[in-house]
Amino acid sequence: MPVFGDLSDFPLTELLPVVAFRTGALKIALEEQGTISEIYIQNHTVCGIRKEGHYLEPLEAHQVLRDLLRRTSGLFWFDPDAEPPKTNCLSWPVHQIILEFAEEQDEAALLQHHLPTPETTFELAGEPRSYQLPLSQSIFFEKARPHLERGTTVEALATLLGLSVPHVALHLHKLHLAGFVAPRRAFRPPTPAAGQSNVLARLWRALARNRL
Amino acid sequence: MNGERLKLVISGPVGAGKTTFVASLSDIPVVNTDEVSSELIGKSTTTVALDFGALTLDGIQVYLFGTPGQERFAFAWDTLLEGAFGLVFLVAGNQPATFPTARRMLDYLTTNFPVPFVVGVTRKDLAQVWSAEEVASYFRLPAPHVLAVNATSREDCREVLLQILRFWGVAGTKIPPEKAEHAGTSSH
């Protein structure tokens, strides 16, 4: 039961990370074109881009991709049974596409609903990434890193770095998509023998006994 | 939490199935109230529409609060979440347009309020619906935090409750830490 929706709710840069772990084609129908474009994904990589039934060569594929990345309306759905490209895989990493495209336009306005609120707290994500960030992301990340080590809200970081809140929200959002930072969840499981866990343990036992 | 009363908050966008979820678990008919007594929700005297239900197990009363989903009611959530032992955040799997705002809200709440949480993806019975895995990928959450739920099924709702308790580590259960690799993260 795969992903579907409208690009007006999910621009392609938000969609690609969602399907990156799957193998198959993200199909997009643009109203005025009457054709379906397909982005074939495998192993967190864009392998091919197909239009009108045939896979495009890299140059043309790139133009189609950039066009799709800018689209703010259109239907999409994911087809896990789509036919993969027979020739060379484009080998375009999803993280490269979503990170680089940020430079191009004022995404902050477009992505408002997808961006974290100013009071959301972020910290460094546990997993080190094996790839490089694009330049401006890299510069931001290095400046933000000491604050992210301790954990910081979006608005606090904006104040510390002298940047606007939407700007920082967009950067953190991209770094989150790329796996470099993550929201710092406030909940920490208590150590055993905390008083209230007796009540919870009883609740657990009552539920586990299927007594509803 | 005071004595043998626990509070569970059920939230999420409009139409996700919050009322249904509360009804499935509640022993009493669900009360949709415009004004909830200040004693139950804490210090606030704000008027806001909530669904209220209650479940009693082994003498423990679990109060179920279904909140309004809209972001503009976020001011009320401070007091609702205070002392809650869990947050259930429901999204309808066939309404992806609601996901972005839902994620935004969830990340705000869970980074500011220390409460374990589960995202429930409802409408799993439909043909065109996002899977729990895909919703987890969009929300950037590890698998244990996202479950497919049929809100009309008492069994499914019970499973969500059990998962919240697992996060507390009761009965020796342990969920892997937050920083575990999750679906959708580039691993190369």
Place this chain on the structure above:
Amino acid sequence: MSKQKELENVVGQLRSAVPDITGVIVASSDGLSLAGDLPEGELARAAAMTATAASLGRRITDTLELGSAEEFAVKGQQGYLLVYRAGDKAVIGVAARAGANIGLINLEVRSATEKIAAVLG
């Protein structure tokens, strides 16, 4: 001839013009591989690094007012990576052996970048 073929010919011609060149990558300015004669497993990384290097080079020439960026050279003990802009939309990375004739490479690449810029429009 398709534009893709023209691009691949430019890469091939560059390779054969200078024996000391060990690899060529043509990438979009957003770091995606468009053509190249590196092994498939290395294309993605080479494209990303070439675009980043070109970006950095441009940042430096802009900040220090050095005029328009021409070349970004990284020299290691065992060889070079030379990065050049090829119009506004693409960058070209050339890997060369240590001791390579950089002057000759620059000359050949200049003509290659002009062709690439023309193909991409």
